[in-house]
Amino acid sequence: MPVVTEDTPKVKEDAKWYVISTQSGHEQKVADAINQRVKASKLETRITEVLVPVQKKITVKDGKQKVTEERFYPGYVLLKMVFDKDTWELINNIEGVSGFVRTGKYPRPLPEEEVQAIMRYMEIEQPAFQSTFNVGDAVKVTEGPFVDFIGSVSEIDVTKGKVKVLVSIFGRETPVELTFAQVKKL
DSSP states (O other), X not given: OOOOOTTSOOSGGGOEEEEEEEOTTOHHHHHHHHHHHHHHHTOTTTEEEEEOOEEEEEEEETTEEEEEEEESSTTEEEEEEOOSHHHHHHHHTSTTEEEEOOXXXXXXXXXXXXXXXXXXXXXXXXXXXXXOOOTTOEEEEOSSTTTTOEEEEEEEETTTXXXXXXXXXXXXXXXXXXXXXXXEEO
């Protein structure tokens, strides 16, 4: 552990990013517990940020569109902190924390470029679509000019949130491009 003396600065400017391991699915609960303990212990100048890396995803299920947050590092929380005995003990004594991610005896800080890349990825404004459809699935059109038509999925464009469905019009299969929200699986 780094040697900290009374005259060693322990301020925000010295804070670096570290990664802690948590129980998968409990990242936000652990982050909230850390924030609460930091305030109670008055360590706001030494643990300055707690980050659960998430990205917004649009999911479509049963024809209904829903925006959800998806963790892209499940089981991990990032902390911007000054690493010393007090912060080490505070973090390791929080329920749900498995410990710091480290390569040796003590954790190494993440490179700042890596953290900036994670933050940029989190800020992508256009949410990515998540499809529950597969090519060949039988679907029913739920809205638009082809409502109540039944067809099969021939193509999926996850970046645009659209599917191409082959529907039978006048006895011929015709490809129709629809959004995920306009169709539901049968």
